Amino acid sequence: MSRWRRVVRRELARFEEQTGSDVVELGDFLDQSRAVFVAEFPDNDHVDAKVRQVLQQLRDRGEVDFLDDAGRYRIRDLGTDRAADVDEVTPDYTAAEYETVVGARSIPAAFRAHVLDRYGHRCPVSGVDHDRLLDVAHVLPWSGFPDHRTDPRNVLPLSRTHHAAFDAGLFTLDTDYRLQLDPDFETESDVLRRTLVERADERVEVDVASDYLDRHNRRLDWW
Secondary structure, three states: OOHHHHHHHHHHHHHHHHHOOOEEEHHHHHHHHHHHHHHHOOOOOOHHHHHHHHHHHHHHOOOEEEEEOOOEEEEOOOOOOOOOOOOOOOOOEOOEOHHHHHHHOOOOHHHHHHHHHHOOOOOOOOOOOOHHHEEEEEOOOOOOOHHHOOOHHHEEEEEHHHHHHHHOOOEEEOOOOEEEEOOOOOOOOHHHHHHOHHHOOOEOOOOOOHHHHHHHHOOOOOO
């Protein structure tokens, strides 16, 4: 199956779960998931165009309906495994705002400062130590667990790239706080190799509730 189609299907399912609607506005979908696509396909410079192409493929397969010229789609029946799927030439398209959405939902500045202080203003996975490049990432998602949005043991500071990769399910931490990767994860990026691939099964120093990680990991399709 085309890896692009698999990722777009997964993000469409996530969008439907978070919004409670099977109607997808293309702009909203890209705003929510662009950073995920960029993290999954770092060599693709035209993510938005690629996403549009994949949506057309899903429409041709009867998995989504095209509603109007404004870029609205209705999710019908997202396939999970199609033997006939073959990777096509990849037109590029973008999806953004996993991190930006969190910022737009306005985490209190004092809480963000508290989280950064707890971790020495450093991403525990990548080592990035510049405040402007760090996000407050949630283990139990913002949308589904409002009572845990400002729970210190539900968050950790991640670089923007690693935040997107975590939200995309490319890596996680097990309940022993060891870094685990999606078995299908592939990258040519030196940064991702050094900070994720070469650290696989390495213990990461974080102060996150292990039961939150367990709940998070049970939602991953590869866990």
